[in-house]
Amino acid sequence: GQQVKQSSPSLTVQEGGILILNCDYENDMFDYFAWYKKYPDNSPTLLISVRSNVDKREDGRFTVFLNKSGKHFSLHITASQPEDTAVYLCAAGANTGANTGKLTFGHGTILRVHP
Template sequence: DQQVKQNSPSLSVQEGRISILNCDYTNSMFDYFLWYKKYPAEGPTFLISISSIKDKNEDGRFTVFLNKSAKHLSLHIVPSQPGDSAVYFCAASVVRSSNTGKLIFGQGTTLQVKP
């Protein structure tokens, strides 16, 4: 029973265009969401997060949108750069009631940005 799903295993975009990575979740108790980026042979690195009290969080070229009613979040990268080519993991956690740091990850989406 996978509570966090990334239904697109891969995405290819042209340099300079927008990349949109999607993530769906099923557990309505989740109140904090994160995106991690992973290069081959390295561990995931934290990219951006959003609390469930917000619907948007922006950090430079990266913006995360949260639609609680649809249990859906997305990561927008504008403009996309070849160095953004990596696997992107969506993760969710329950923070307000009992924060233990337990993250539930999706299976990742491989982004390829073509020059």
């Protein structure tokens, strides 16, 4: 089964709005959670990440919330801008044994921000 799942394949918002991207996971051992951003025909780049010892991390307009009991984490973007239009990939990893260093990615959410 899919270990990391993004429920929304796509999302469209107006410029200036607040948006939330969601990610659910199955593996209890995951202790690192990240959001990568990818423009078309470009490579993914890390946007923000959090370890399991905190439930929130903020970086400018971007905040990641972690709900370990619900096996869920989300990316909140405030004051959305057309430049935020991209594919957002959530990822999770477990730093144990044979899985050390491996990230499992979701299928991605295509975000479009209209001016």
